[in-house]
Amino acid sequence: TESCDDGGESATCDADCTMASCGDTVINTAAGESCDDGNTASGDGCSATCGPDTGWVCSCAMPTITYSAETLAGRVGGDGGGAGPQMGCSGNDVLIGLAIEWSNGRMEGVRTRAICGSVSVSAGGVVTTARTTSEESGGSGCGGWDPATFSPEALCPSGSAIVGIRGQPSLLGATVTLFTDLSIACRAMSVDGTPSGPTTIVRVTGGGAAGSSQVVDCPAGTMARFFRTRSGCGQDALDLFCGVPTAECSSGSICRPVCGDGVIGAPVEACDDGAESATCDADCTPAECGDGA
Numbered sequence: 001t002e003s004c005d006d007g008g009e010s011a012t013c014d015a016d017c018t019m020a021s022c023g024d025t026v027i028n029t030a031a032g033e034s035c036d037d038g039n040t041a042s043g044d045g046c047s048a049t050c051g052p053d054t055g056w057v058c059s060c061a062m063p064t065i066t067y068s069a070e071t072l073a074g075r076v077g078g079d080g081g082g083a084g085p086q087m088g089c090s091g092n093d094v095l096i097g098l099a100i101e102w103s104n105g106r107m108e109g110v111r112t113r114a115i116c117g118s119v120s121v122s123a124g125g126v127v128t129t130a131r132t133t134s135e136e137s138g139g140s141g142c143g144g145w146d147p148a149t150f151s152p153e154a155l156c157p158s159g160s161a162i163v164g165i166r167g168q169p170s171l172l173g174a175t176v177t178l179f180t181d182l183s184i185a186c187r188a189m190s191v192d193g194t195p196s197g198p199t200t201i202v203r204v205t206g207g208g209a210a211g212s213s214q215v216v217d218c219p220a221g222t223m224a225r226f227f228r229t230r231s232g233c234g235q236d237a238l239d240l241f242c243g244v245p246t247a248e249c250s251s252g253s254i255c256r257p258v259c260g261d262g263v264i265g266a267p268v269e270a271c272d273d274g275a276e277s278a279t280c281d282a283d284c285t286p287a288e289c290g291d292g293a
Contacts, residue, residue, distance in 0.1 A: 045255025060249030067243030076167030077237030088226030107208030
């Protein structure tokens with residue numbers, strides 16, 4: 001039964017067509033909510049008005065990642081063939097890995113498996129990912145490759161997503177055709193879905209001639225959205241498309257104190273002097289001899 005229907009989320013109606021109300025566990029951003037822990041009590045991180053309590057920050061436990069401004073970042077391999085299938089993720093999943101079918105006579109990449117992972121955020125604000133589904137390119141079966149034989153899956157570290165690829169092109173005469181080596185570039189995700197931190201390179205093993213002379217990186221602030229093969233006889237190249245990620249949340253908010261902001265987020269923080277002090281450690285616990293800090 002609908003109690004309202006505004007054609008989507010509004011300040012007075014939730015997306016599930018129930019009246020918007022702080023404490024209903026549904027985070028309604030149109031109503032100004034940044035958290036909703038199912039009650040209207042302050043002091044537990046999420047305030048009586050469904051915003052962070054003083055000294056706390058809130059985020060989504062299971063964010064849904066959406067993308068905008070999708071663009072072609074570049075290509076590994078040659079320009080032969082035409083545009084092939086897209087391989088990406090749906091729902092709250094992000095691209096976290098690749099596997100390649102190398103088994104033609106020259107150990108070139110002839111098929112691709114794009115690997116997706118779900119995203120979750122712990123109560124401490126740590127982002128983790130876990131493998132869920134995958135999509136594979138077809139290929140036409142020429143070149144003597146075995147369609148059942150993929151390389152081991154190369155996966156980003158947990159909490160990271162793909163932001164680039166590195167490859168080594170192969171030549172047929174003087175023409176770049178396929179590629180004989182491939183690596184993925186990964187970056188850790190922040191709680192809002194954006195990439196942050198240093199880049200980690202993970203190589204897809206099993207190819208032919210090693211190298212990474214072709215480097216494709218997503219523009220700053222974007223992540224891999226989907227891959228697209230270019231297909232001639234088998235797979236001629238791999239295109240990387242990137243998009244601007246946004247983490248959206250309809251339920252499952254988590255709130256945690258901000259250690260180091262000078263505000264005590266009780267009951268989790270016992271102290272917070274903005275930094276280490278004579279009475280408070282840097283982790284917002286009381287300074288005591290023998291506590292290892």
